Structure formats: structure tokens, C-alpha cells
Amino acid sequence: MRMLHPLSRRVFLALVGWMAGFGPVQVDAQQPHEKLGFTLALHSYTFQKFTISEAIAKTAALGISHMSVSGGVNFPGPDGKPQRRNTTEISDADFESIQKQMREQGISPKFVNMGVVRLGADEQANRRVFECARRFGIPMLVSEPETHGKMEELGPVMDGIEKLAKEYGVRVAIHNHPGPKNFYWNPETVLAAVKGRSDWVGACADVGHWVRSGLDPVECLKKLEGRVLALHFKDLSEASLQGHDVPWGTGISHPRAMLEELKRQGFRGAFCIEYEHNWENSESEIAQCVKWFRDTCAELAK
Numbered sequence: 001m002r003m004l005h006p007l008s009r010r011v012f013l014a015l016v017g018w019m020a021g022f023g024p025v026q027v028d029a030q031q032p033h034e035k036l037g038f039t040l041a042l043h044s045y046t047f048q049k050f051t052i053s054e055a056i057a058k059t060a061a062l063g064i065s066h067m068s069v070s071g072g073v074n075f076p077g078p079d080g081k082p083q084r085r086n087t088t089e090i091s092d093a094d095f096e097s098i099q100k101q102m103r104e105q106g107i108s109p110k111f112v113n114m115g116v117v118r119l120g121a122d123e124q125a126n127r128r129v130f131e132c133a134r135r136f137g138i139p140m141l142v143s144e145p146e147t148h149g150k151m152e153e154l155g156p157v158m159d160g161i162e163k164l165a166k167e168y169g170v171r172v173a174i175h176n177h178p179g180p181k182n183f184y185w186n187p188e189t190v191l192a193a194v195k196g197r198s199d200w201v202g203a204c205a206d207v208g209h210w211v212r213s214g215l216d217p218v219e220c221l222k223k224l225e226g227r228v229l230a231l232h233f234k235d236l237s238e239a240s241l242q243g244h245d246v247p248w249g250t251g252i253s254h255p256r257a258m259l260e261e262l263k264r265q266g267f268r269g270a271f272c273i274e275y276e277h278n279w280e281n282s283e284s285e286i287a288q289c290v291k292w293f294r295d296t297c298a299e300l301a302k
Helices: 006-019 052-061 092-104 123-136 151-168 187-194 207-212 217-223 255-265 283-300
Strands: 038-043 072-076 082-086 114-117 140-143 171-175 201-206 228-233 269-273
Touching: 038 052, 038 283, 052 072, 052 092, 114 123, 114 171, 123 140, 123 151, 140 228, 151 171, 151 187, 151 201, 171 187, 171 228, 187 201, 187 217, 201 207, 201 217, 207 217, 207 228, 217 255, 228 255, 255 283, 269 283
Parallel strands: 038 269, 114 140, 140 171, 171 201, 201 228, 228 269
Antiparallel strands: 072 082
């Protein structure tokens, strides 16, 4: 028997009540995480071994109704194997097909964000990325703006990016990879990038990479209070570069404490599941993440 999507089930119950003569059943349309202002989304990179169509189907099967899209997605190649294309280079027709599949499977056709995408000092190259986001109706870009590792380049690069963010009506969230090689590994650098700037720019907090860098993710969130626009949310097996994703609530990253801190801050935005382990068979582990998130949010929403 095919299980109903959560929204479909709510609608079904209301219709049953109506047809039974009792009037519409009062069904709470909001899930607890939505009451907190949280959105749960599946980041397409989680299924980077599969085509975007397969990623959409897997997301729907997990009961997740939002997605974020990576800087590259896979389409079937001539040999039938997934072939990567830059998301910014997808044709309008192909993107419309992606959105159609999302609608048909109960997923919002509007990606919550796109990235990691390349932004830097080249305004024309940046414009092409912003044009893509606006054309596809994507409200936020996730990026690690190129500064060649030099703090003196950060200000001018961010000036140009903030200008385009305002012009196109598309926010930019700065992502972090592990240190010490990544320029944005420490939230202090992200703070320097957004200091004194509008809320068109902020942070996409990859909490797993903070843990890999030996940082306390709760303290990092506190440092970025008011500037977090989105998260790549994770729980890891250990606090090292060898640490890998595990179902939320079973690792060492203090995920509940992070939710509590984000609730305190009044965060409103997307928790993107970017699960980078057991690449070809991760669905059962992601399902545990979804259950933990919803159960924990139900407790926090009381």
C-alpha cells in the first residue's frame, strides 16, 4: 500500500470528516519544526551518486517536502550513468522538468538555496550566477567568495557581492569547509565578511565542518547570532577530519544544543540535510535524522 505524503494525509482526513457529515476535521497543518520557524530540506549533494530525478524521488520517499540544490547536478549520460552539469548551466526546459517532478512528488518546486557556487571579484561572472538564481526562483546562493586566501581582498569582493544581492533580490550565505586550509573555516572570518553589511549577506553554517575543525558548533552559532541564513546540519562520529556523518542525535556534535541555541536566537530558515556517508545507501540513516529532528522540534515547540 502506498503511504500518503504528510500533507496529503492531512487533506484526506479533513475530507473524510466532511463527507461523514461532521464538517471539516480541524487538523493542524503546521508541524512542530515549522512552528519554530525551521524548514527541513534535503540537499541534493546528499545523493550526488544519482541523477537529480533519482534524488527527487528519494527525497519524496523520506517524506521531506523541501530541497536545496548543489552547484552541480547529475543527468543521465549517453552510457546511462549519471553525468554532472553545473546547475548554473541547466537549460530552462531541463529546470522546468525538475520542478515538474518535484511538484508531482509533493516537494516544493522552489529550492531553498543553491550552492556551493563560485563567486569572486569578477562582476560579470557573478552576474551570471545571480541571473540563474533569479531565473529559477531560488532566493539564496551559498558560496565561499574567492579571496585567494587574502583578508585584504575580502572587503572589495564582498562589496561587489552585496551590491548584486540587493540588485537581484537574492541573498548570499557564506559556507565553510574544514580548516586550516579553507579561508572561511573559522566563523570569525565569516563575521569579518558580513560586518556592517545588510542582511542580504550572512552565513550558511556547515556545523559538521566546524566539528571537523575542532570547533564547538554551539559556540560558533553564538558568534554568528543574527547572521545565520541557512545551515548544512550534521552530526559526526568524531571531532576530526576523519569524522563522518551519523544519524542525528547519535554522534558527538551536540545537535540538540544547536537546535536550542537556534531557537533562542529566533532563527528562521533551512536545516539542509547534507549527508556525506554511505553515499549509495544512506536513506535509512537519513530517515533517522528526519525522525530525530521532528521529535526534538516537537519537544522544543511545547
